[in-house]
Every structure is written in C-alpha cells, then in structure tokens.
Amino acid sequence: SQQGEEDPQALSIQEGENATMNCSYKTSINNLQWYRQNSxxxxxxxxxxxxxxxxxxxxxxxxxxxxSKKSSSLLITASRAADTASYFCTPGGSGAGSYQLTFGKGTKLSVIP
Amino acid sequence: DVKVTQSSRYLVKRTGEKVFLECVQDMDHENMFWYRQDPGLGLRLIYFSYDVKMKEKGDIPEGYSVSREKKERFSLILESASTNQTSMYLCASRLAAYNEQFFGPGTRLTVL
Known part of the structure; x- marks a missing residue:
C-alpha cells in the first residue's frame, strides 16, 4: 500500500474563507479518498x-x-467553525493493493469564528 | 447508515495482560481493518481481513493477532500487553475493494 502525503501540515483560516489542502502520492492508483477526523x-x-x-x-x-502529477487537492468553500478537523487523503491501489488504505499524518485545519 | 461499533471507548490494562478489542459492523461488509493512531504518526494499519477467516498483516502487526470467525465481527488481540501499545485503536469496515471505509468511534487503550 502507499501513503498519501498531505500538505500543509497545519492551516488556520477565518470563517467564511476557502481552505485548500493538497495530497501527493507515488504510484498509480485506482481511486483516491479524503477523510475527516474531529473529536x-x-x-x-x-x-x-x-x-x-x-x-x-x-x-x-x-x-x-x-x-500525471500524482496529486490531488481538496477545497472547502465558505468554511465554518465545524470544519475544524484533520483531513487525510488515502490513495487506493488496484489489484492486490486495493485492500489496504494507508493514512498519512493529515492536514490539521483550524477555522476561526 | 452503516454502523461500526467497538466494544469499549476507554480501556485500562496492566502490562502482560491479554487484551481483546472487539469490532462489529452491521452492513455485511467483506473487508474489515484495525488501525492504531498515535500523535505525530498518523493512522497505521495493524491487520485487515478481506473475508471470513482470512487475515493479512498490515504495516505494524508485531505484538498483535486478529480473529474473524463471523463476517460481522473482527477482533484484535494483544497477547501480552506492553506499555508501547498504549494508543487509540480504530476499527473500520468496507463493502469491498475500491469502496469507502466506515470507522468505529475508537478505543483508547492505556497499558500501565
């Protein structure tokens, strides 16, 4: 399995602004997924x-x-305080590699009210 | 909605104890997973199972074993708990390959 690398590691924005986070990976994929984690x-x-x-x-x-660039981006528009969370990307392989999803360290987003 | 439940939210055990973490999903998913999550290290895959009685090692299987006797249940076993296994443990399930994963709420295990 391969791990996505999220960038930046941390992001702080005001409520209402847009948030963009990026993900890079190394080998070919079948799909790419984004997850969010908050308390x-x-x-x-x-x-x-x-x-x-x-x-x-x-x-x-x-x-x-x-x-072609082996990258993905996640844009959250008109952010809200409830969007405060860590965001992870997971590249999904094909064939035998399809079973595992590996999570990186994520981007920690803070949305300030 | 898919529901993935874990047997405990918080657990405290002593070094050397045998620990069982249970995970149950209610949507007839084929694949199930166990991760641990530690600050600064992200989520790391311990074991996964793509079908009943089938298991595969993930990235950090040492010190752990798993059991999947029924499709809906996937157990993580710490044969002899150690302090470095103090962590948040997350279970997940998935219908099949190329699909999204659904996560349980996590079990925060402390080994003293």
Whole structure:
C-alpha cells in the first residue's frame, strides 16, 4: 500500500474563507479518498474520486485529481467553525493493493469564528 | 447508515495482560481493518481481513493477532500487553475493494 502525503501540515483560516489542502502520492492508483477526523464525529469518509475522474463535488467540497502529477487537492468553500478537523487523503491501489488504505499524518485545519 | 461499533471507548490494562478489542459492523461488509493512531504518526494499519477467516498483516502487526470467525465481527488481540501499545485503536469496515471505509468511534487503550 502507499501513503498519501498531505500538505500543509497545519492551516488556520477565518470563517467564511476557502481552505485548500493538497495530497501527493507515488504510484498509480485506482481511486483516491479524503477523510475527516474531529473529536465529535471520529473519522468520516468525505469523497472518493476515481482515477479516470478529474474533478468531483460534494456540497461545499471540491476535489481534483491530476494523475500525471500524482496529486490531488481538496477545497472547502465558505468554511465554518465545524470544519475544524484533520483531513487525510488515502490513495487506493488496484489489484492486490486495493485492500489496504494507508493514512498519512493529515492536514490539521483550524477555522476561526 | 452503516454502523461500526467497538466494544469499549476507554480501556485500562496492566502490562502482560491479554487484551481483546472487539469490532462489529452491521452492513455485511467483506473487508474489515484495525488501525492504531498515535500523535505525530498518523493512522497505521495493524491487520485487515478481506473475508471470513482470512487475515493479512498490515504495516505494524508485531505484538498483535486478529480473529474473524463471523463476517460481522473482527477482533484484535494483544497477547501480552506492553506499555508501547498504549494508543487509540480504530476499527473500520468496507463493502469491498475500491469502496469507502466506515470507522468505529475508537478505543483508547492505556497499558500501565
């Protein structure tokens, strides 16, 4: 399995601003997933983007995937205090590598009211 | 909604004890996972199971074993707990490969 590397490690913004975090990975993937973890709701799946997709939206979330650069980005628009959490990306392999998802250290987002 | 439950939210054990952490999912998922999460180290995969009675080692299996006798239940066993196994343990399940994972609330284990 491979691990995604999130960047930046920490991000602090004002409520209402947009937050962008990036993810890089090393080998080819079948899909890439983003998760969020906060103290209230634990670790929650946000969005899955497949390798043949370039962009995906879910509410205030927008995820892009560039397989040529082996990178993805997560944009949260009009952020809220409730978005304060750690965000993880997990590259999903194919074949035998599809079973494991490895989580990195994440991006810690703080949204200041 | 998928529900993944873990037997305890908090657990305190002594060095050398045998510890069982239980995880149950209610959605007939094929795959189940055990992770531990430590500050500065992120989530690390201990073991996973892609089917009943099947198990595979993750990145840090040393000191742990697992059991999956029924599809809905995946147990993590610490044969002889040590202080360096003090951690947050997270269980997850997934319908099958290429799908999202659903996580339980976690068990914070302290080994004294």
């Amino acid at each position: 209230g709701r634990g670790l929650v799946h946000l969005i899955l983007i497949r390798s043949n997709e370039r962009e995906k939206h879910s509410g205030r979330l927008r995820v892009t995937l560039d397989t």
